Amino acid sequence: MSAALRIAVAGLGTVGSGTLQLLQEHADLIAARCGRMIQVAAVSARDRQKKRSVDVSAIRWFDDPVAMAGEADIDVVIELIGGSDGIAKQVIERAIAAGHSVITANKALLATHGVALARSAEAAGVTLGYEAAVAGGVPVIKSLREGLAANSVSRIYGILNGTCNYILSTMRDSGREFADVLAEAQELGYAEADPAFDVDGVDTAHKLAILTALAFGCEVNLAGVHVEGIRDVSALDIAYANELGYRIKLLGIASRSNGGVEQRVYPCMVPASRPIANVEGVFNAVVAEGDFVGTIVSEGQGAGARPTASAVVADLIDIARGTSLPTFAVPATDLAPLPSLPIEDHVGCHYVRLMVVDRPGVIADIAGALRDAEISVEALLQRGRAPGEAVAVVITTHETRGLAMDSALRRIESLDSVLEPPRRIRIEPL
Amino acid sequence: MSAALRIAVAGLGTVGSGTLQLLQEHADLIAARCGRMIQVAAVSARDRQKKRSVDVSAIRWFDDPVAMAGEADIDVVIELIGGSDGIAKQVIERAIAAGHSVITANKALLATHGVALARSAEAAGVTLGYEAAVAGGVPVIKSLREGLAANSVSRIYGILNGTCNYILSTMRDSGREFADVLAEAQELGYAEADPAFDVDGVDTAHKLAILTALAFGCEVNLAGVHVEGIRDVSALDIAYANELGYRIKLLGIASRSNGGVEQRVYPCMVPASRPIANVEGVFNAVVAEGDFVGTIVSEGQGAGARPTASAVVADLIDIARGTSLPTFAVPATDLAPLPSLPIEDHVGCHYVRLMVVDRPGVIADIAGALRDAEISVEALLQRGRAPGEAVAVVITTHETRGLAMDSALRRIESLDSVLEPPRRIRIEPL
Numbered sequence: 001m002s003a004a005l006r007i008a009v010a011g012l013g014t015v016g017s018g019t020l021q022l023l024q025e026h027a028d029l030i031a032a033r034c035g036r037m038i039q040v041a042a043v044s045a046r047d048r049q050k051k052r053s054v055d056v057s058a059i060r061w062f063d064d065p066v067a068m069a070g071e072a073d074i075d076v077v078i079e080l081i082g083g084s085d086g087i088a089k090q091v092i093e094r095a096i097a098a099g100h101s102v103i104t105a106n107k108a109l110l111a112t113h114g115v116a117l118a119r120s121a122e123a124a125g126v127t128l129g130y131e132a133a134v135a136g137g138v139p140v141i142k143s144l145r146e147g148l149a150a151n152s153v154s155r156i157y158g159i160l161n162g163t164c165n166y167i168l169s170t171m172r173d174s175g176r177e178f179a180d181v182l183a184e185a186q187e188l189g190y191a192e193a194d195p196a197f198d199v200d201g202v203d204t205a206h207k208l209a210i211l212t213a214l215a216f217g218c219e220v221n222l223a224g225v226h227v228e229g230i231r232d233v234s235a236l237d238i239a240y241a242n243e244l245g246y247r248i249k250l251l252g253i254a255s256r257s258n259g260g261v262e263q264r265v266y267p268c269m270v271p272a273s274r275p276i277a278n279v280e281g282v283f284n285a286v287v288a289e290g291d292f293v294g295t296i297v298s299e300g301q302g303a304g305a306r307p308t309a310s311a312v313v314a315d316l317i318d319i320a321r322g323t324s325l326p327t328f329a330v331p332a333t334d335l336a337p338l339p340s341l342p343i344e345d346h347v348g349c350h351y352v353r354l355m356v357v358d359r360p361g362v363i364a365d366i367a368g369a370l371r372d373a374e375i376s377v378e379a380l381l382q383r384g385r386a387p388g389e390a391v392a393v394v395i396t397t398h399e400t401r402g403l404a405m406d407s408a409l410r411r412i413e414s415l416d417s418v419l420e421p422p423r424r425i426r427i428e429p430l
Numbered sequence: 431m432s433a434a435l436r437i438a439v440a441g442l443g444t445v446g447s448g449t450l451q452l453l454q455e456h457a458d459l460i461a462a463r464c465g466r467m468i469q470v471a472a473v474s475a476r477d478r479q480k481k482r483s484v485d486v487s488a489i490r491w492f493d494d495p496v497a498m499a500g501e502a503d504i505d506v507v508i509e510l511i512g513g514s515d516g517i518a519k520q521v522i523e524r525a526i527a528a529g530h531s532v533i534t535a536n537k538a539l540l541a542t543h544g545v546a547l548a549r550s551a552e553a554a555g556v557t558l559g560y561e562a563a564v565a566g567g568v569p570v571i572k573s574l575r576e577g578l579a580a581n582s583v584s585r586i587y588g589i590l591n592g593t594c595n596y597i598l599s600t601m602r603d604s605g606r607e608f609a610d611v612l613a614e615a616q617e618l619g620y621a622e623a624d625p626a627f628d629v630d631g632v633d634t635a636h637k638l639a640i641l642t643a644l645a646f647g648c649e650v651n652l653a654g655v656h657v658e659g660i661r662d663v664s665a666l667d668i669a670y671a672n673e674l675g676y677r678i679k680l681l682g683i684a685s686r687s688n689g690g691v692e693q694r695v696y697p698c699m700v701p702a703s704r705p706i707a708n709v710e711g712v713f714n715a716v717v718a719e720g721d722f723v724g725t726i727v728s729e730g731q732g733a734g735a736r737p738t739a740s741a742v743v744a745d746l747i748d749i750a751r752g753t754s755l756p757t758f759a760v761p762a763t764d765l766a767p768l769p770s771l772p773i774e775d776h777v778g779c780h781y782v783r784l785m786v787v788d789r790p791g792v793i794a795d796i797a798g799a800l801r802d803a804e805i806s807v808e809a810l811l812q813r814g815r816a817p818g819e820a821v822a823v824v825i826t827t828h829e830t831r832g833l834a835m836d837s838a839l840r841r842i843e844s845l846d847s848v849l850e851p852p853r854r855i856r857i858e859p860l
Binding site: 018022026029030032033035131137138139142143146147148149150151152217275278290291292293294295296297298299300301306307309310311312313314316317318321322323324325329330331334 | 448452456459460462463465561567568569572573576577578579580581582647705708720721722723724725726727728729730731736737739740741742743744746747748751752753754755759760761764
């Protein structure tokens, strides 16, 4: 058996503790699979005294994770601190400079500095593993980088945030509103006290930017992601979606066309018959479309201590086995800066819900605005009658450019009989 | 860039031609991902003159694939001839003996001689890749061997044969009988002229035996697989399944318990709400349950020239990139001969359909036979009335040992009022 692989773990929160627990529980299994032991040589966290699910008293302790990352007698540094800058970045940079491989679950950091870190790692001849950064335990990074390596991928999309999927699933099941379900999710620990990262789509955007680079061999471009969150999704829209045969899901979608890349994160309506429409609760799913393989769907738990630890240690086992691949499947120096296509140019179908005063001529005004923007209506429905009062009008359109829809919606919003800003949700046939 | 990887392809049928086409179409993409070119140095097939979708006239031709496999100036031999013995086996043995890595899509061969071949390959220090042997383009081998390497897997199951899944899906959609749908599938090219390998469950058993070895680190044990095919599934049973909230799927299921392994292939009823119940047509899906990662579902096209070529070339790219792992995740010399648990000891729920003469006392006789075997009935239903004529009686049971069910069914079959052999289908809650 080869010499043990010596690792240092920076950050002992949920995922860090889960990783140590996994390494302890499966020490023999992992040694059998790698042909060598994995030895936790050092750990670092903010508070040494904190009560943890694993005993770290026998492991060399560092108050300073950056100093730990630079130690000579380490092979791999595992960064589980988090944050797109600051300490986490310093830890990784120091580790690479010291010639250590790095494993991280930090999507914010990779979405922001991924290409620079990949270049440093590859120049130093070390590995940068990040399976845990996207879709938790689901091995989507490996699947894209290796399993689908023979394909040109044209599109990749997925449910990448379990908190949002839990909220949307629960809203549908219970008929309750967003704020109410969010408050409950926070109590249950499914949502953070500050939920903005999740519910505003930022976390999904981070993960999508990483998948885009990997799938298309282009530079990570977080600024090129169009992001909308789920705060404005109402119980009424979810009910209408059901009636129309759709489910509302927060998707990250990246597609390649005309020499550019589209990256979009928004709640959208997907046909109820699609596999991804039936991924419920905290589960994640990623769908990749390759020119030879066709459509591949991968589904599993996207967060949590144990699934995320599974992904961290999978990267570790790869390194222990001697596998070393470019971070984004091609050398980071070869990643192309593919142009980012603006959302205004995206052609797609839309669902629009308006709250209008129920009086003659309203529908004609709305239809006129759509006609003038050359938008073709698929269906227009007004349910119930309440003369002089507010009623909902729902419109679904055929394919139209985003820009045309924007201009039509501006004009519709300015109509006297329209009482609230129109609510627009994209329809993704997938 | 490193020297080109020189490959030899034995067998130029659908998958062989698809592989050459992929290598041609994506030569640059693959070179970018591997850091080296892949060069098709030699090919062999039965008929040199046959018209093919790719031009092989400029490639060195061998009439004898075994001689080709032994050539010195080759790095990797790709075996796409098929068959559990004979030429395919000789090709692989010769290649390994000559120090070449091997890639194969041959599940029959691996299910029969997988451990011996893995030991030879590992002793020779070469790789034996077989991603294409299970679930076509879906990277399940990689996912289990690497993506889930940090887990102890307790169960793995899947829809592993697209022909059977197509037939069962079509029977359900159309209400037609097996023979009728099979004949149509043969006309459409979805089923072979001799369909036995597919519809009798043999192909699924081959794939399950391979997955079992990989997931549990045990020797491949094809003889330990209990196999039933789908010929006896009737339109009536499919209709009852729907009514009871199930779908009938041909599953391969391997689970570990009490120091042994259960491997079962049979058509079974799965709750309609499960992801695998909604995998339709020629698609395959594999579900793995790991102790840290939870449940991971992978779905995609399980056959066809292009998806299978995608898997073959994924293995090739791994080899070109320098990745080399034990065939079944641990060294083949360490694979344990885990005892195979007999189907008679399997505890599960059952659906039983009887055709009986509609007369007083029949139900009491049947219920008595079940009671005497200590089988607890969940539901018993007789639809319609036709005094003195044949009617269907459907029974679903709570969990019971296979042996008890066997004995109860023998007694029920011997009753005068029971007109046909009972039809038993297992219920898998999953």
